Amino acid sequence: MMSQREKINLEKFELIIDSFQNIKGPLIPILHEAENMYGYIPIEVQNLISKKLKISNAEINGVASFYSMFHTNPTGLHHIGVCTGTTCHLNGSGKLLKHLEHKLGIREGETTSDGQFTIVPVKCIGNCDAAPNITIDGKVYNAVTITQLDELIIECSDK
Ligand code: FES
Secondary structure, eight states: OOOOOOOOOHHHHHHHHHHHTTSSSOHHHHHHHHHHHHSSOOHHHHHHHHHHHTOOHHHHHHHHHHSTTOOSSOOOSEEEEEBOSHHHHHTTHHHHHHHHHHHHTOOTTOBOTTSSEEEOOBOOOSOGGGOSOEEETTEEEOSOOHHHHHHHHHHHHTO
16 A cells, blocks of 8 residues: 555644654654655645744744745655756766656646655755766665666555
8 A cells, every 4th residue: 555644633732842842943844744744844734833833824834935855735656856956967968857847748847637746946055076977865875777777666555
């Protein structure tokens, strides 16, 4: 069976917020928890955080939208990104991205309808020596070929 994201459960999330109440600067770690559980930071969770931490909704939404590691719309279980920085581009990352988009039937920034994959935009990740690079769920893969990309997608689909 395919894995799924957790369903939104505000009571459960309230306990998570409570567990961070006594640390300094709890907002970012709490947003990370939400992102990990749901694949994005749902508006009702933002509102709950706002109420509990006494930070305005606007500020929380601003932080969630500012950092590229956070999403404010639903995303897939696996995040795949092809680096489109200059060196990766010169080493064929454009072809990799096209292949990925074609294979998954979505464009960069979109999520497959089964909720398994989101293609996330990736700019230079400082690993130009090993271009072209891709990232899958935060892990970097170097000098990737189209065949390897296909294999990595299959590996991910099984998880
Ligand atoms: S351009 Fe891709 S890692 Fe630098």
